[in-house]
Amino acid sequence: MNSNLYIDTRGKAPHPVSFTEAVIDGLAPGGGLYVPQHIPQLTIEQIVSLAQLPYAQRAALVYKAFAVDLSSEDIDALMEKAYGSNFDTAEICPLTTLDANTHVLELWHGPTSAFKDMALQCLPHFFSASAKKLRAEGKIDHDFLILVATSGDTGKAALEGFKDVDHVQVGVLYPDGGVSDIQRKQMVTQTGGNVRVWGVRGNFDDCQTGVKNVFSDEGFAAALLEKSSTALSSANSINWGRLMPQIVYYLSSYAQLVAQGSVAAGDPVDVCVPTGNFGNILAAYYAKRMGCPIEMLYCASNENRVLTDFINTGTYDISHREFILTPSPSMDILVSSNLERQLFELTNRNAQAIEGWMTSLRTTGCFRVDEHTFSQLREAYRADSIDNETCLASIREVYLRHRYLIDPHTAVAWKAAENLRGQNPLIVASTAHWAKFGANVYRALHGLSAKDALPAEIASLTGCQLNQRIAEETDSTVPRGLASLDDMPVRFTDVIDGTPEAIEQVAMEFSQGR
Numbered sequence: 001m002n003s004n005l006y007i008d009t010r011g012k013a014p015h016p017v018s019f020t021e022a023v024i025d026g027l028a029p030g031g032g033l034y035v036p037q038h039i040p041q042l043t044i045e046q047i048v049s050l051a052q053l054p055y056a057q058r059a060a061l062v063y064k065a066f067a068v069d070l071s072s073e074d075i076d077a078l079m080e081k082a083y084g085s086n087f088d089t090a091e092i093c094p095l096t097t098l099d100a101n102t103h104v105l106e107l108w109h110g111p112t113s114a115f116k117d118m119a120l121q122c123l124p125h126f127f128s129a130s131a132k133k134l135r136a137e138g139k140i141d142h143d144f145l146i147l148v149a150t151s152g153d154t155g156k157a158a159l160e161g162f163k164d165v166d167h168v169q170v171g172v173l174y175p176d177g178g179v180s181d182i183q184r185k186q187m188v189t190q191t192g193g194n195v196r197v198w199g200v201r202g203n204f205d206d207c208q209t210g211v212k213n214v215f216s217d218e219g220f221a222a223a224l225l226e227k228s229s230t231a232l233s234s235a236n237s238i239n240w241g242r243l244m245p246q247i248v249y250y251l252s253s254y255a256q257l258v259a260q261g262s263v264a265a266g267d268p269v270d271v272c273v274p275t276g277n278f279g280n281i282l283a284a285y286y287a288k289r290m291g292c293p294i295e296m297l298y299c300a301s302n303e304n305r306v307l308t309d310f311i312n313t314g315t316y317d318i319s320h321r322e323f324i325l326t327p328s329p330s331m332d333i334l335v336s337s338n339l340e341r342q343l344f345e346l347t348n349r350n351a352q353a354i355e356g357w358m359t360s361l362r363t364t365g366c367f368r369v370d371e372h373t374f375s376q377l378r379e380a381y382r383a384d385s386i387d388n389e390t391c392l393a394s395i396r397e398v399y400l401r402h403r404y405l406i407d408p409h410t411a412v413a414w415k416a417a418e419n420l421r422g423q424n425p426l427i428v429a430s431t432a433h434w435a436k437f438g439a440n441v442y443r444a445l446h447g448l449s450a451k452d453a454l455p456a457e458i459a460s461l462t463g464c465q466l467n468q469r470i471a472e473e474t475d476s477t478v479p480r481g482l483a484s485l486d487d488m489p490v491r492f493t494d495v496i497d498g499t500p501e502a503i504e505q506v507a508m509e510f511s512q513g514r
């Protein structure tokens, strides 16, 4: 165990906290995000030797380099559970090489077929071990209700990660009619004794605003604690316990590339990540800071291009931006919360600057970084935005060229990398299995536009049937968890209003076992 603690990006927390406290609290008091006081360093030999270990041990080794106030044995045991037979390959996140210099990092071999599993198969173990520790120390004596608003991927990954975890309930709200057939079925058929799922009348924004308002309602928090001895918590990607697991796969894939002879130890690689909340790409940045020879980070946006514009201009501006629906919904975002951590690091940890920019964003919808920070940003990042039609065309292009099927999020990254890349070997982060987005993959393969209606015969198929069709056409496979969804019993059918009152009512009933 080492004594590294966690500080916050706005300098408002009264004192640094331990890992377990950072995991349980999520957000720091005053609205900042937790980051480690010191970024641990690994030598190139240590990084390269990760390839000799099973993935669970790679993760454990990296966490021990960070500050984790759990015993070494506990960390080992938790990682065995997090990265085991719940993934459909022992490699956990294999690399597929498309051509000598292009390697796709498949982050979707977990139980819900999206990259969120890489963190959410791990965080619940940290969460429950942390709660247990704090309970033993007499610091808490309540249970937790994890409430998640989802546009599709996070909700299912949180349900699957937290199902049947002691002292935790998990409730997920999704926009009714606003997620794909497969995504909805994944959630409403969720097993486990501590889970519940509600559809919300409205779009994702209504859903998320409703949940945010519940989180800021102190009266409700007090009532929940008094009546059910339960505290609200969130599993969103600002939690350090979700970010840290993502650092592992960048270190790990570098080691893999060296082991397979694609890169000489110490030689640089570039990484391209389809980006929404900036969690995944930030993990690559931390891997680089720890000593991984990553040269350029390519940030790929869809038509919601606020991050690309920021990286290209130094101004983050959502004051006149509309939220656009795209074939890559998990990147449909305006406020990218993990960017705050990146700015903290780029300013050499200037909490005052961060506080100012975040206040400006909240009050005017815009902030501009200073010249020094902008040049630091440009040293690490390049960015590009890919429109909806180009995204679908890229799925087709990669399939025709390599007989390899990618999902729309991965397609955005692949195309952005094509536009931005130099000579270095490239890792493209692949964040979802194509079968989560069958309708648009079908459009792509058949040369249809993102706006085109599917032919009537195709439109009449269930998501599972359509995936089966695509799999046959392309000689691909559908993950087991997605293939069997039509046969799973539907457990949750409630659709509620997105008002805080309506959400609070169902949350209270759920916490009381009704």
Ligand SMILES: *Cc1c(COP(=O)(O)O)cnc(C)c1O
Pocket: 114, 115, 116, 153, 154, 237, 274, 275, 276, 277, 278, 279, 280, 281, 330, 331, 409, 431, 432
């Ligand atoms: C969440 C998600 C992303 C975006 O990741 P961030 O860490 O939020 O930037 C990209 N692709 C898929 C499929 C996702 O589920």
